[in-house]
Amino acid sequence: MSGGLSGGASGAAAAGEVVLSARDVHRDYQLAGETVHAVRGISLEVRAGDWVALVGPSGCGKSTLLNLLGAIDRPTSGTIAVRGRDIAALRDRDATAFRLRHVGFVFQRFYLMPQLSALENIELPMAEAGVARAERRARARELLAYVGLDARERHRPAELSGGEQQRAAIARALANRPAFLLADEPTGELDAATGAGIIALFARLNAAGTTIVVVTHDGDLARAARRVIHLRDGHVVNEVHA
Amino acid sequence: MPRSPIRSLSFRARSVALPALSHALLAVLPARAQVAPPAAPPPARHATIALDARLATDAGIRLGDLVVVAAAPGIPGDTLRVAAFVRRGADPSEVARAEYRVRMHLADLQRVLGYGDRVDRFAIATRDSAATTRAIAGINAAAFGFRAHRSRDIAIETSRTFAVISRFHKAIGVITIGASAIFLLCIMLMKVEERRRDVAALRLVGLSAASVVRAVVIEAALVSVIGSGAGVVLGAVASRLVNAWYQQLYRTPLTFSLVTPGIVGFAVALSVVLGLAAGVLAARRLVRTPPLALLGR
Amino acid sequence: MIGVLAAASLLRHRARTALAVAGVAVSAAMVLDMVMLSTGMRESFRSLLERGGFQVRVGPRGAMPFDGEATVGGGAGLLDTLRAIRGITMVAPVLGATLHAPQPGGAVAAFALGVIAGSQGDYVLQEGHEAVADGEVVLNDPMLAAVRRRVGDTLTLATGYDPQLRTFSGGRTLRIAGRVRFRYLAADQRGAALPLATLQAMGGDARRDRLSLVMLRVDPAADVEAIRAGIDAALPRVSALSTATALQQAEQRLSYFRQLAFILGSISLVVGFLLVTTIVTVSVHERVGEIAVMRAIGVSRRHVVQQVVLEGLVLSLAGSAGGLALGLVTARWLDSILATFPGLPESVDFFLFQSIPALAALGMLVLTGLAAGAIPAWRAATLPVAATLRREAVA
Structure with missing residues (x-):
């Protein structure tokens, strides 16, 4: 497709270049008066074109790590760098702008804006980035066509099936040509057949050069990834390359 | 400057009302209160006068002080001893008037005004209503130069201003009740809407629609009752503040805002009825929606 | 897009939004009415006094014009003194009295003004001509109706009437020269005007050379306040009132309404504020998840604030527009109630629509709506994104 799916805003990454790196990252938070050590000294690198699956039991720190990598959350200590730029120390305004232009988020429960149509949902991040109306509408249509929803652009989320909602959410995540895609349990709310469709979409995206980090319990999704990192109690316990 | 024992007051001679045989009611011009030396040594015994407490405060007059009263500025008057202070009655028609009122013995006032043996009107006490009717008829038939009126008729005539204000207040009340009703309905609808997920959960575990409606309506009624209880307290406090503010502003004992059991009952009943209506409306809408749709599925 | 989101959010709960707009509209109407009441009364009196x-206005010292029956003697001398003051271009003397017209079964009383035709400002001629010559009188509609006369007829009027003996004193038969409308009389109040000398003569010694009021027209280049103060200082028997002072005194009498307007207007603003705050806060509370997602995908705090504030603004703007219409209707209703005040001049309006104060009032309500949206907006913008997403996922 024209303009590419990702890497646009931050410049096209050369294959194999380190896009994302975490060094000795810790994240503690308070829960009911107790300190929870969600992430305990994790280090990892994600290269351009990688597809990394973070797996592990509930509460092992996968989602927390994903939030840290996407600058939604800040580490208690350690550094997280995107193409050498430390994002852990960004102020809220800069972190927001960073998420807008460099990160594509996909959530388990899709989280599309219920009051907007599929097309408008995809336009939303572009509108925020100041993309002209005609241009963003054209790209949104292009992305909808890419994820197979071109006939559903005027539908509201409530009028779409779970799989269609997740496809629209993936299209939204790609809107500003992010450096990488972060997905938290993207098949968690879907049946096996629909989930398989989403996995196939991820594979197609990755094949087209999109860097993906996905948190999942879904064995099929993990097996589709190039690298699988196992986490337990906030630590990386092993890593398997496909 | 040493305080002079004698003050000179002048009275407007017109518009004088003499409501009773024993006492007179006068309008006093506040700006005319001046300190002046006595024209002659005061006699041992002076006639007495009762001053408006506001005048006493404003002019720094104390009980026992001597004041000179005259029918007009600049003319000689009588020296009287201040024997009492009188407060304004709680008369709504007097509220916004700044004039002072004083009371004097009739003979003293007649002398000051050069009124001779004249009075403006008599007040007559009767035994009962029938006696009043007979007295009015008798006086009107026999006494040339006089006309008797029933006090109630005069009160109705003189309270026309207050009747207009009362109608105005009622109209404002209607608007306020309209606004309150909308506010209440809105809040109650939101309160019930908040319970979407709880209602969905109750329906999913098998509670009947009727039970859910009952639960929501009971909750709405409780919220209304507690809310209106708090409203009554707030209203009572606001009423006190309004009274304190107006009473000091107009220096009157008049009660401007009154929280009566009837008003409290009306307010509580209105809020409970509105709360129940909103509860029933919202609850019926909730139970008609499939539970999964309530959960956003 | 922010606008689309705000509009969509308001349309999601239509009944609630409609109720909120209605509530704000009633508050706005109340604020508008109270501003119309507080400013309108003053402006209406000012316009009446300046018309x-x-x-x-010069009257007996210590009395408001026609507040009671006080008069000042030596009228001719007073007029000469006033005419000699530099800067005064017209002197219009007035004597007020109650006149009685003998009628079958009793008498009809009317408030009468003795004036000098051509220099009076108390009435507007509607038919015929002014009472210029001795023996002429002009009447208003209520008086013409009460005595069943028309312009050109004659009418006997007396200064004194004893209801018991049914005797009249100081009576004189006058020719009705014209039909007039009095500026300062109530709509149903009977009124008559006749040459000043005629009325003074009808009153006998009690009214000879006496005046109730003298109205002065001042050269536009002259200092009105200096002239007023000069008269006040130089003439001990009279008080001079400027329009501003007269307004102040009238306002003192009607201060209750200004106070009431202030209190009710403030309460209405608070109610409007609370309503908008409540609606927008609940709306934000209901969609913290959505807001967290917007923040997660890179929507700035500023835009989240803008969206939420826009919701409050739309509510208060829509409410204010409705309030403008509702306020005008309710003001007319309330004015019709207060217009029945005994003795109130017909042309005095308690509620007067003036575009600038009205728009200022509604603008204040819109600002209140903005402020009301600001609190929930700030709460929305400062949501901890990660924690909110986690909570929403659990919910």
């Missing part, structure tokens, strides 16, 4: 073009 005749007289800037200073």
Whole structure:
């Protein structure tokens, strides 16, 4: 497709270049008066074109790590760098702008804006980035066509099936040509057949050069990834390359 | 400057009302209160006068002080001893008037005004209503130069201003009740809407629609009752503040805002009825929606 | 897009939004009415006082014009003194009295003004001509109706009437020269005007050379306040009132309404504020998840604030527009109630629509709506994104 799916805003990454790196990252938070050590000294690198699956039991720190990598959350200590730029120390305004232009988020429960149509949902991040109306509408249509929803652009989320909602959410995540895609349990709310469709979409995206980090319990999704990192109690316990 | 024992007051001679045989009611011009030396040594015994407490405060007059009263500025008057202070009655028609009122013995006032043996009107006490009717008829038939009126008729005539204000207040009340009703309905609808997920959960575990409606309506009624209880307290406090503010502003004992059991009952009943209506409306809408749709599925 | 989101959010709960707009509209109407009441009364009186073009009113010292029956003697001398003051271009003397017209079964009383035709500012001629010559009188509609006369007829009027003996004193038969409308009389109040000398003569010794009021027209280049103060200082028997002072005194009498307007207007603003705050807060509370997602995908705090504030603004703007219409209707209703005040001049309006104060009032309500949206907006913008997403996922 024209303009590419990702890497646009931050410049096209050369294959194999380190896009994302975490060094000795810790994240503690308070829960009911107790300190929870969600992430305990994790280090990892994600290269351009990688597809990394973070797996592990509930509460092992996968989602927390994903939030840290996407600058939604800040580490208690350690550094997280995107193409050498430390994002852990960004102020809220800069972190927001960073998420807008460099990160594509996909959530388990899709989280599309219920009051907007599929097309408008995809336009939303572009509108925020100041993309002209005609241009963003054209790209949104292009992305909808890419994820197979071109006939559903005027539908509201409530009028779409779970799989269609997740496809629209993936299209939204790609809107500003992010450096990488972060997905938290993207098949968690879907049946096996629909989930398989989403996995196939991820594979197609990755094949087209999109860097993906996905948190999942879904064995099929993990097996589709190039690298699988196992986490337990906030630590990386092993890593398997496909 | 040493305080002079004698003050000179002048009275407007017109518009004088003499409501009773024993006492007179006068309008006093506040700006005319001046300190002046006595024209002659005061006699041992002076006639007495009762001053408006506001005048006493404003002019720094104390009980026992001597004041000179005259029918007009600049003319000689009588020296009287201040024997009492009188407060304004709680008369709504007097509220916004700044004039002072004083009371004097009739003979003293007649002398000051050069009124001779004249009075403006008599007040007559009767035994009962029938006696009043007979007295009015008798006086009107026999006494040339006089006309008797029933006090109630005069009160109705003189309270026309207050009747207009009362109608105005009622109209404002209607608007306020309209606004309150909308506010209440809105809040109650939101309160019930908040319970979407709880209602969905109750329906999913098998509670009947009727039970859910009952639960929501009971909750709405409780919220209304507690809310209106708090409203009554707030209203009572606001009423006190309004009274304190107006009473000091107009220096009157008049009660401007009154929280009566009837008003409290009306307010509580209105809020409970509105709360129940909103509860029933919202609850019926909730139970008609499939539970999964309530959960956003 | 922010606008689309705000509109969509308001349309999601239509009944609630409609109720909120209605509530704000009633509050706005109340604020508008109270501003119309507080400013309108003053402006209405000012316009009434200035309509005749007289800037200073001179009356017996210590009395408001026609507040009671006080008069000042030596009228001719007083007029000469006033005419000699530099800067005074017209002197219009007035004597007020109650006149009685003998009628079958009793008498009809009317408030009468003795004036000098051509220099009076108390009435507007509607038919015929002014009472210029001795023996002429002009009447208003209520009086013409009460005595069943028309312009050109004659009418006997007396200064004294004893209801018991049914005897009249100081009576004189006058020719009705014209039909007039009095500026300062109530709609149903009977009124008559006749030459000043005629009325003074009808009153005998009690009214000879006496005046109730003298109205002065001042040269536009002259200092009205200096002239007023000069008269006040030089003439001990009279008080000079400027329009501003007269307004102040009238306002003192009606201060209750200004106070009431202030209190009710403030309460209405608070109610409007609370309503908008409540609606927008609940709306934000209901969609913290959505807001967290917007923040997660890179929507700035500023835009989240804008969206939420826009919701409050739309509510208060829509409410204010409705309030403008509702306020005008309710003001007319309330004015019709207060217009029945005994003795109130017909042309005095308690509620007067003036575009600038009205727009200022509604603008204040819109600002209140903005402020009301600001609190929930700030709460929305400062949501901890990660924690909110986690909570929403659990919910």
